[in-house]
Amino acid sequence: xxxxxxxxxxxxxxxxxxxxxxxxxxxxxxxxxxxxxxxxxxxxxxxxxxxxxxxxxxxxxxxxxxxxxxxxxxxxxxxxxxxxxxxxxxxxxxxxxxxxxxxxxxxxxxxxxxxxxxxxxxxxxxxxxxxxxxxxxxxxxxxxxxxxxxxxxxxxxxxxxxxxxxxxxxxxxxxxxxxxxxxxxxxxxxxxxxxxxxxxxxxxxxxxxxxxxxxxxxxxxxxxxxxxxxxxxxxxxxxxxxxxxxxxxxxxxxxxxxxxxxxxxxxxxxxxxxxxxxxxxxxxxxxxxxxxxxxxxxxxxxxxxxxxxxxxxxxxxxxxxxxxxxxxxxxxxxxxxxxxxxxxxxxxxxxxxxxxxxxxxxxxxxxxxxxxxxxxxxxxxxxxxx
Amino acid sequence: xxxxxxxxxxxxxxxxxxxxxxxxxxxxxxxxxxxxxxxxxxxxxxxxxxxxxxxxxxxxxxxxxxxxxxxxxxxxxxxxxxxxxxxxxxxxxxxxxxxxxxxxxxxxxxxxxxxxxxxxxxxxxxxxxxxxxxxxxxxxxxxxxxxxxxxxxxxxxxxxxxxxxxxxxxxxxxxxxxxxxxxxxxxxxxxxxxxxxxxxxxxxxxxxxxxxxxxxxxxxxxxxxxxxxxxxxxxxxxxxxxxxxxxxxxxxxxxxxxxxxxxxxxxxxxxxxxxxxxxxxxxxxxxxxxxxxxxxxxxxxxxxxxxxxxxxxxxxxxxxxxxxxxxxxxxxxxxxxxxxxxxxxxxxxxxxxxxxxxxxxxxxxxxxxxxxxxxxxxxxxxxxxxxxxxxxxxxxxxxxxxxxxxxxxxxxxxxxxxxxxxxxxxxxxxxxxxxxxxxxxxxxxxxxxxxxxxxxxxxxxxxxxxxxxxxxxxxxxxxxxxxxxxxxxxxxxxxxxxxxxxxxxxxxxxxxxxxxxxxxxxx
Numbered sequence: 001x002x003x004x005x006x007x008x009x010x011x012x013x014x015x016x017x018x019x020x021x022x023x024x025x026x027x028x029x030x031x032x033x034x035x036x037x038x039x040x041x042x043x044x045x046x047x048x049x050x051x052x053x054x055x056x057x058x059x060x061x062x063x064x065x066x067x068x069x070x071x072x073x074x075x076x077x078x079x080x081x082x083x084x085x086x087x088x089x090x091x092x093x094x095x096x097x098x099x100x101x102x103x104x105x106x107x108x109x110x111x112x113x114x115x116x117x118x119x120x121x122x123x124x125x126x127x128x129x130x131x132x133x134x135x136x137x138x139x140x141x142x143x144x145x146x147x148x149x150x151x152x153x154x155x156x157x158x159x160x161x162x163x164x165x166x167x168x169x170x171x172x173x174x175x176x177x178x179x180x181x182x183x184x185x186x187x188x189x190x191x192x193x194x195x196x197x198x199x200x201x202x203x204x205x206x207x208x209x210x211x212x213x214x215x216x217x218x219x220x221x222x223x224x225x226x227x228x229x230x231x232x233x234x235x236x237x238x239x240x241x242x243x244x245x246x247x248x249x250x251x252x253x254x255x256x257x258x259x260x261x262x263x264x265x266x267x268x269x270x271x272x273x274x275x276x277x278x279x280x281x282x283x284x285x286x287x288x289x290x291x292x293x294x295x296x297x298x299x300x301x302x303x304x305x306x307x308x309x310x311x312x313x314x315x316x317x318x319x320x321x322x323x324x325x326x327x328x329x330x331x332x333x334x335x336x337x338x339x340x341x342x343x344x345x346x347x348x349x350x351x352x353x354x355x356x357x358x359x360x361x362x363x364x365x366x367x368x369x370x371x372x373x374x375x376x377x378x379x380x381x382x383x384x385x386x
Numbered sequence: 387x388x389x390x391x392x393x394x395x396x397x398x399x400x401x402x403x404x405x406x407x408x409x410x411x412x413x414x415x416x417x418x419x420x421x422x423x424x425x426x427x428x429x430x431x432x433x434x435x436x437x438x439x440x441x442x443x444x445x446x447x448x449x450x451x452x453x454x455x456x457x458x459x460x461x462x463x464x465x466x467x468x469x470x471x472x473x474x475x476x477x478x479x480x481x482x483x484x485x486x487x488x489x490x491x492x493x494x495x496x497x498x499x500x501x502x503x504x505x506x507x508x509x510x511x512x513x514x515x516x517x518x519x520x521x522x523x524x525x526x527x528x529x530x531x532x533x534x535x536x537x538x539x540x541x542x543x544x545x546x547x548x549x550x551x552x553x554x555x556x557x558x559x560x561x562x563x564x565x566x567x568x569x570x571x572x573x574x575x576x577x578x579x580x581x582x583x584x585x586x587x588x589x590x591x592x593x594x595x596x597x598x599x600x601x602x603x604x605x606x607x608x609x610x611x612x613x614x615x616x617x618x619x620x621x622x623x624x625x626x627x628x629x630x631x632x633x634x635x636x637x638x639x640x641x642x643x644x645x646x647x648x649x650x651x652x653x654x655x656x657x658x659x660x661x662x663x664x665x666x667x668x669x670x671x672x673x674x675x676x677x678x679x680x681x682x683x684x685x686x687x688x689x690x691x692x693x694x695x696x697x698x699x700x701x702x703x704x705x706x707x708x709x710x711x712x713x714x715x716x717x718x719x720x721x722x723x724x725x726x727x728x729x730x731x732x733x734x735x736x737x738x739x740x741x742x743x744x745x746x747x748x749x750x751x752x753x754x755x756x757x758x759x760x761x762x763x764x765x766x767x768x769x770x771x772x773x774x775x776x777x778x779x780x781x782x783x784x785x786x787x788x789x790x791x792x793x794x795x796x797x798x799x800x801x802x803x804x805x806x807x808x809x810x811x812x813x814x815x816x817x818x819x820x821x822x823x824x825x826x827x828x829x830x831x832x833x834x835x836x837x838x839x840x841x842x843x844x845x846x847x848x849x850x851x852x853x854x855x856x857x858x859x860x861x862x863x864x865x866x867x868x869x870x871x872x873x874x875x876x877x878x879x880x881x882x883x884x885x886x887x888x889x890x891x892x893x894x895x896x897x898x899x900x901x902x903x904x905x906x907x908x909x
Contacts, residue, residue, distance in 0.1 A: 127406075209401070367400045
């Protein structure tokens with residue numbers, strides 16, 4: 001790194017963190033000029049009642065909310081199309097999304113597609129959106145995705161069986177409302193996967209070739225919070241401190257990767273998730289250690305700092321070596337939250353790997369990976385993780 | 387941080403984009419756009435407002451809340467300032483207002499209303515066109531835009547045009563009617579002319595025919611007259627000749643009784659049959675040879691004479707007698723007597739035949755001559771019943787369908803000739819297995835008699851000549867071809883008509899006889 005403080009931009013939406021933040025959704029929408037917001041959510045959150053409370057907040061503000069709950073995990077481009085239709089048919093003027101990564105990314109896709117009159121798949125890549133979408137208010141319901149503060153959206157292209165990464169400043173929401181209370185209804189396995197997702201965000205942002213002083217703060221703090229609280233939350237889902245800490249960690253990790261970018265782990269996870277329709281957080285959890293192994297030499301110092309953040313003492317790092325130490329800490333946390341390693345466990349087979357590597361090599365997330373990797377390199381990483 | 391290796395141009399570009407330092411992304415980055423948009427709106431509004439105010443007719447906008455948002459100068463001049471008022475509260479003709487409010491409501495629901503109304507103004511009655519259009523925002527009606535345009539001039543012009551059109555239509559209609567009437571009249575005249583022409587042609591034909599018949603009649607009468615005396619003379623001469631012949635025969639009988647062998651020879655020669663066959667040369671030569679054998683020097687002339695007299699096969703005794711002395715003289719006497727007999731017989735026959743012809747010509751001419759005194763009212767049924775008798779064992783029977791009590795006016799005797807002719811013709815046409823029906827019925831004051839047969843019908847090729855004199859389809863011996871001509875002449879003298887229609891299997895000759903000229907016949 002030739003400069004200590006290279007010039008970097010840092011964009012975050014207006015954010016509200018803390019218990020009760022979700023009740024502000026209606027007011028934020030109204031302040032952004034909405035009269036008929038489209039409320040995007042998924043059936044799980046609707047069942048939990050969080051969506052209804054957000055809709056209620058809209059009504060309380062005199063808005064006429066419309067609903068679109070037809071979103072599945074790993075949101076599909078076809079769902080985005082239907083959402084665009086609902087948005088247009090309802091003559092909506094804003095979007096409020098209540099949910100984890102899937103509804104939020106779907107909502108971002110709907111916003112961009114509706115504003116540009118183009119298929120969401122045409123936005124794949126970096127900065128491909130011409131016109132900003134309508135006002136977008138995100139109410140995060142999981143601790144992991146960070147999408148509520150990020151310029152990323154991941155959409156499942158069901159025609160190519162691959163997740164596409166859309167990276168654009170126009171994807172940054174207008175308001176991020178992070179209310180830890182919503183995490184109380186998250187199932188344990190989802191909490192584990194999303195927690196590992198947040199950790200991966202923080203790791204990849206911190207070693208990213210586009211990292212900055214501002215993102216470093218977010219990334220390291222996120223890693224520290226996750227190291228201390230993820231296992232606690234899995235063990236005791238009623239632990240409100242752990243829940244709040246994870247909600248904050250997720251948001252910080254989101255700010256970090258949104259501005260610094262991600263790396264090979266996400267590129268590979270997107271390809272994997274697209275092919276197997278596997279949960280995104282789980283894919284990241286299974287690939288994070290292999291990512292560290294291949295990137296370590298390019299960012300050894302940063303990895304050793306992360307080992308410290310994960311709870312290792314300087315002595316421990318010094319004695320076991322930074323690489324082994326950070327790998328050990330990551331794998332230990334993964335095991336502690338109940339994730340069994342091995343891509344084969346989620347259905348990956350060796351014959352899939354060349355194709356997965358091909359897709360991953362073209363993923364936008366690879367741009368900021370500290371090491372330039374070819375498809376062959378990536379295929380080898382998949383092999384090691386199988 | 388590792389830099390990227392060379393040859394990764396697009397990745398570097400992507401990386402730079404990701405850093406996002408090329409643009410400043412903030413809400414306020416759109417400020418210039420907003421200002422530009424606002425400027426556009428302001429300019430646009432100014433232009434529109436200028437147009438709105440300047441148009442020479444009323445223009446106004448009514449908002450979704452049902453009050454006037456805007457009205458232009460023209461409208462304000464007519465109705466005063468109305469901004470914020472409801473149309474209900476504007477001072478306009480109440481009769482007009484009700485209709486206007488209805489249209490306004492319908493326009494507010496999304497359908498443009500357009501109507502021309504008569505309005506009383508200080509300047510007299512005017513026609514106003516009012517158009518009310520919904521202002522649609524995202525497909526939802528959010529108020530109404532309206533205009534009132536004075537269309538009195540157009541209306542006047544329209545009505546003038548309408549009047550002109552109506553006038554034109556009337557004129558065209560009337561002209562069309564006139565033309566049609568004229569056309570009909572012309573057509574009627576043309577038909578009348580055609581009829582007249584046809585009549586003329588018929589008359590001409592009849593005239594020609596009549597003239598022809600008259601001249602034929604005259605010639606025939608003259609011939610009959612001229613022939614009468616010579617024929618009478620011939621007849622009388624022939625009679626005298628015959629009596630002379632008889633006298634000669636008697637004298638010869640007396641002569642014969644003299645028992646002179648030559649007298650007896652003459653008697654034998656003359657006793658040959660009256661119809662003498664013609665003997666050929668062989669017979670003549672044979673007789674001549676026999677005469678030569680009997681010692682007659684020049685036998686040929688004598689043999690010829692004998693053959694002419696029918697005596698080609700004389701016995702040997704007679705041959706010897708003829709060949710002997712005085713024989714040739716006896717043959718000479720016989721030849722003179724024989725020739726006289728023959729000639730007188732021929733002359734008498736010819737004279738009788740000539741007289742017959744003349745008589746029939748006279749009868750024919752007699753028939754054609756109308757005889758008013760012979761016309762009487764008579765029982766035609768009784769007369770027609772005789773028609774059944776014209777049939778015979780060689781013909782089919784004649785059926786009668788006669789209207790009971792029917793009477794006719796005419797010459798019963800001569801009409802009988804007509805019925806006989808028609809029935810005989812029909813019987814001839816029908817043949818033995820056919821059917822002939824005679825019908826009679828009243829027709830107005832007259833009577834119609836028809837004769838129908840089921841024969842082969844009249845050949846179309848000869849229909850025109852059917853009534854011509856001397857025309858016949860029968861073999862020469864069976865008819866003189868005068869029957870139908872006579873019939874027509876007789877009917878003509880009665881002032882009636884005779885006609886026929888014929889198809890194969892049905893031929894009808896119909897005779898119409900008019901009633902008594904002075905009235906009813908009291909059937």
